[in-house]
Amino acid sequence: MTHPLARPAAALASGLVFGFGLSLSGMLNPARVQSFLDVFGAWDPSLAFVLGGAVLVAFVGVQAMKRMKRPAFDDRFQLPANRRIDARLLLGSALFGLGWGLGGFCPGPAVASLSLGLPKIMIFVLAMLTGMILHDRVVRKR
Amino acid sequence: MISVFLPSLFGGALIGLSAVMLLLLNGRIAGISGILGALVSGTGLAVNLAFVLGLMLGPLAYLSVFGQWPAVEIEAGWPLVVLAGLLVGFGTRMGSGCTSGHGVLGLARLSPRSIAAVATFLAAGILAVTALRAVAP
Numbered sequence: 001m002t003h004p005l006a007r008p009a010a011a012l013a014s015g016l017v018f019g020f021g022l023s024l025s026g027m028l029n030p031a032r033v034q035s036f037l038d039v040f041g042a043w044d045p046s047l048a049f050v051l052g053g054a055v056l057v058a059f060v061g062v063q064a065m066k067r068m069k070r071p072a073f074d075d076r077f078q079l080p081a082n083r084r085i086d087a088r089l090l091l092g093s094a095l096f097g098l099g100w101g102l103g104g105f106c107p108g109p110a111v112a113s114l115s116l117g118l119p120k121i122m123i124f125v126l127a128m129l130t131g132m133i134l135h136d137r138v139v140r141k142r
Numbered sequence: 143m144i145s146v147f148l149p150s151l152f153g154g155a156l157i158g159l160s161a162v163m164l165l166l167l168n169g170r171i172a173g174i175s176g177i178l179g180a181l182v183s184g185t186g187l188a189v190n191l192a193f194v195l196g197l198m199l200g201p202l203a204y205l206s207v208f209g210q211w212p213a214v215e216i217e218a219g220w221p222l223v224v225l226a227g228l229l230v231g232f233g234t235r236m237g238s239g240c241t242s243g244h245g246v247l248g249l250a251r252l253s254p255r256s257i258a259a260v261a262t263f264l265a266a267g268i269l270a271v272t273a274l275r276a277v278a279p
Binding site for chain 1: 146159163165166169175178190194213215217224237245247251258266269274
């Protein structure tokens with residue numbers, strides 16, 4: 001029997017490590033994210049090491065997962081079942097990429113840096129949540 | 143050079159570790175847009191709120207370790223910030239993921255869907271920045 005607080009506690013710890021990692025990595029800084037995407041200009045490739053380091057560690061974790069019957073605090077692993085590369089995936093990713101480049105924020109860094117209390121970040125997060133709700137109201141079937 | 147790349151590499155490794163924690167403990171994919179999307183639609187409230195709270199505590203932990211906030215320089219003006227936010231929110235919902243879900247876990251799982259998503263949002267991001275620099279160098 002899993003303690004009822006085990007899952008929220010694991011999520012809190014995981015979020016904290018994520019937020020600290022983002023802060024250390026430079027991903028929190030929109031100017032650096034834009035320099036990373038500026039491959040035809042003054043390109044700063046350092047943020048490729050963020051993705052590289054993250055994927056490397058996550059890859060080890062995924063291999064460990066394959067040897068486990070279930071996660072520590074739940075009955076089963078919940079992984080995306082959809083395997084199709086469709087127009088929704090590509091169009092959605094393209095729109096996200098445009099927004100990522102224009103502002104220099106992706107969702108994780110935007111939410112993490114809320115704690116700095118900068119008005120522009122709060123507006124960005126509000127607009128992002130609005131975009132999510134807009135999508136779910138307008139586009140999503142069901 | 144090394145002094146610039148090492149924090150990025152270690153920071154990235156911590157992001158990977160965080161994803162592994164959520165995966166092996168709770169059996170979930172650490173996708174930030176997915177977690178936020180679940181929050182606005184009201185599912186899995188306690189667990190997702192706990193993750194978001196931890197995420198926001200991250201920069202505070204950084205402050206207490208290094209004695210300064212992580213650098214945040216925002217070049218975009220207000221209208222661009224709003225437009226970018228709408229695009230990021232709408233696009234990540236439509237594309238079922240962002241830099242964390244598709245980028246970190248998706249690539250680690252060698253998911254063809256995520257590889258296609260990452261290639262697409264990187265290309266679009268490069269396009270957006272190149273256009274920005276062309277308009278206002």
